[in-house]
Amino acid sequence: MMFARSLRGLRAGLIALAVMSLGAASAMACSVPATADDMRAAAVTAINAARRDTGSRALAYSADLQDAAQDHACALARRGRISHRGLFGTGLRTRLWWAGYRAALAVENLAAGQSSANAVVAAWMGSPGHRANLLTPGLRAIGLGLAQDGGGRIYWVMIGAAPR
Template sequence: MPTFSTVAVAATAAFLCLSAAAQAGCTVPTNASAMQQELLSNLNAERQARGLPALALSAKLDKAAQGHACDNARRKSISHTSSDGGTLKTRLRKAGYAFRTAAENTGRGFASGTRAVQWWMNSPKHKDNILLRKAREVGVGIAVSPAPDNKLHWIIVVGASK
């Protein structure tokens, strides 16, 4: 069970990741930390309902997810391929995350983390990613596409480090 200090460190890491995204010209919702926590709560509820362990926030996975959310938002895309041709594996390497297993979900237009998880759970491939048995950590990226689109872009990256 996470301790207060573990949660505080994860929340601080998430805030720093979101702050860096904002400085890089990416629009991040002002309540992104609360949105991230809502999404994480829903992910873990789905996992725990099936006897799977809860996912802990990972600063490195957050970095990979947030960078890709910003990239997708700029392009108004839900692609798993970055604008520079990078893949999930490439993004994880750049974030310094050595992994045994990893998977990614992307989404666009969901008004809340709850809605994103509901949609993903109704899509077999996305559901498989959320319920990935070996996953122990998650990163969450949230960004807003430029006006007049102004859609929320959601990325989760689940994984298990080496």
């Protein structure tokens, strides 16, 4: 009995350590373009224009979604490849939960290599799956992250969601 309790305590401690290390991993150097704020604003404006053109409501900015998107963009840039799986193989819902956002609905678009907001939104709108994500009717909020790898390639992460 005592041994089982010790193992549970050890497991809980290891889980807590892993979660705390997420903050350290996020704090690792992440190169963000100097004009990231302008690029992010332009992308959100273009996404909302596309949504309005198709009868969907505009999305409101969410700091929690932006934090989750930025963390994932940094992870992608460090890895040098696109993946919807984050640290420890986590999916979007887990990454949102870690960022403090409880989602009833959530979508994610990724891209790499586009140097402007117009280019990345055009690429997403030109892909049926990405377009469907951007135009999902039930979405209410958006967060956008971008980061550069050592070669200057930009990684984009767009998260759209609706809270619970």
